[in-house]
Amino acid sequence: MSKEFRYVGGTFPCDQALRKVTGDLLYGCDMKPAEMLYAKLLLSPIPHGIVKRIDTAGAEKVPGVVKIFSHFNAPHKMFNSCRIIPGQKFCIEDEPLFAARVKFAGERVAAVVADSLAAAREAVSLLDVEYEELPALLTTEEALNNKAVKIQPGGNLADQYEIEVGDSAPAADCLVVESVTQTQRTHHAAIEPHVCLAHYDGSGKLTVWTPTQGVFGVRSVLAEFFNLSYSKIRVIKIPIGGSFGGKQEYLFEPVTSFMAMETRRPVKLMLDREECIIQTRVRPAVRVKIKTAVSRSGELQEFIADTTLDAGAFTGSAVDYSRTLATKAPKLYRIPHYKHTGRAVYTNTVKSGGARGWGAPEIITAVEVHMDQVAKRLQMDPLEFRLHNLVYPYDRDPVLNLSLGDARVRECLEKGAEAFHWKERFHRHAQEGGRYRRGVGLACGAHKNGMYGGFVDCTSMTLRMNEDGSLNLNASLHDVGCGTATAMKIIVAEVLDLEPDLITVTEADTELTGYDPGCYGSRVIYNVGACAKETAEKLKDKIMESAAFILQKPKEYLCMAEGHVFTMEGTDERRVLSYKEIAERAIRENYTDLGVAHTYYSPSNPGSYSVQFAEATVDTMTGLTRVTDFLAVGDVGRALNRGMIEGQFQGAVQMGIGYALCEEVKINDRGKPVNNGFKKYHLVNAPDMPDVKVLLIEHEGDDGPFGAKSVGEISAVPTAGAVINAVNHALGTSLSDMPLTPEKVLAAIKQTEDQG
């Protein structure tokens, strides 16, 4: 912590923030190229059935309608919405552009393309579809038990696996605790609805403008689907009004491109909120059973988990997501014998997909609710119990066989407990009675830093110093709003010691920027950021060489600071060159372009950690819970942009409180989503949010730039667990069926009173 930084650790607005506060930045919904057509989708009202016939006569008569699409005139080829490269493991291609057999209520059946949105809407309302209804399997239990109805050709079990490490031999007098936690489907709820714009021009080139997290994956899926050359497809990342994994998969790029190719005009598909909720992706519902054996002194001996993930109607990312559930607990706790069995199951419900934390919030919530139950049985403070079992820095992850790196979860817990006054509050609140009961809860969380150890994790970029000494960093960034582009500027500015404002950073464009698998998987700061640092260091060398040539001094006699290169103290004469002079003279006199290219391959994948502390107040009359105080502690390695990191944690807590208490995409017994708008799908708003305090733990033991590790996903991992544990602490309950709605809270209070 002694190192002095000029820019690292300061607070800077996110890139484009100025254009965001003036309303000047154009998002997908604001883009309107000449000749643009609007597309509107018709979604299935039933969860399972055959699309027998579509009467388009009425729709065709609507003035302005250009074309109507359905499976009757579209390819029946399938794609996978999260495949980055062809042949990728677990990525079964089973999603059609338009359904011939609908598999969930909300699936795409048809689309109208028209010269106005109003005409497209009207025409969609006039489409008359005849369905032959089939029995629908709405829960994983039904889907596993019913062998007669097959949602996908191979049956309803998408995948199953078993992982076991260590020896099974818990001591005879161990305490054995079992729990079941049910997590629910949630909506990502980015405030910007999904949008995509595509154009297929006269030269046979397809251009797609999309708020995606991975342009190269989009391009690959489009190229293989339409049998086009990769070089004839250009995918451009446009501003994203929030993603949280909801825009990570390629949901509408194939269908929008198809409509653009058929009409030869730019086509824009914009979803409304209902469509976003019922037909994009949801965070999957997961049933988690955990059984642990713990010594009487509080050491975990054995941890056995079993998970069932509701994949929805297609594969998408479900297999990878389901398998990831097995990799989180061993990053957090030392477990002598660890076993995880899991399965992903198709159901006739909205497709599950990538969501912030990719399985970690689901499994870690269950783990942390379970750990509190164990601590209670041991009559031990939950904090003490965790200290008996948490990992230490440089422990090995036994499942992935990777070093956890400078894992500082213990420090997060200890420093957080002190700042939150955990011990006093934990003991004080347990004694309180009355209508309003207060409780405190804590939860620990673990996540990763990129794909190393499991998938390609490389990135390529170029950096060039312009003739005036300013810089252009050309990188395939996909800023989703959390400050990715600014972070890269801070890194480069720190290395080259110049104002971040003098650097322009690109976002991803398959035609112009280097390869990168995509900005997700907690890989951006750790790996793309490390690439930016090495690229800047490479340029620094080149600048020094040019300065050495101009000054006719060996570069060992030169140093760089504040936008200048100068001769060191003690050398004969003091000479100074500005970057501008060096850049100009490098070209003019030295015939040197001050530009470098660099490819970075990630060498490691340490753990990122967060420990969070919640105080909850429960109204025992109404069952309503309010989170009244919150502290989030993050093991971030090194804070690059402090204000944005705090914002990441505060936003994650908003999402996590909703996950614990109120958010759920509910599907009724006829397979229809019932809360299909923000009137019925509640997000926590400003009056209901506590002022979230953030404490950052900084070391630099790993390979990220200046020691920085991932933040965006880990921040969202332990929140729900902390909130649920606080409610259970307040009420003496063991609630674990999420979300903890007032009805469930009241029922649990009654049950506790009846038992008491």
Add this chain to the structure above:
Amino acid sequence: MRAMLIEFKVNGKNYGREVRPTMRLLDLLRDELGLTGTKEGCAEGECGACTVIMDGEAVNSCLVLAPQIRGREIITVEGLEQGGELDLLQQKFLEHSAVECGFCTPGMLMSAKALLMKNPHPSEEEIRLAIAGNLCRCAGYSKIVAAIKDASHSADGGCR
């Protein structure tokens, strides 16, 4: 349905326009006047991304019909900047890292502006209530509340 001719003011400029009776104010602003800073997030008055100020009150422009603005004055996010200078609220949003993805930002700014126009020195509770109808999924509100508070503490309460 017959189009109606209405006169109104947006960001200090007078307009006369023929509008369909069913047209939403949001569409009038975005599609007819090209003021795309105002965003649509839910179309049912829950998310607040489309908030504008109508005669001093923050309203969801997805719930206001265009004919309702006859003779009224509307301020949108594009009207905050005056003479090339950012409004104090815009400056404070930048300083406090209160902007992330930016999609809720215009609506959030307009709710805050309407509050400060009426109540230049609000309490934290009043600030939180004023933005209760503006959902933010990125930032958890703390930085936004801090930015509004800071604007209200400065100079004349952030209002010109």
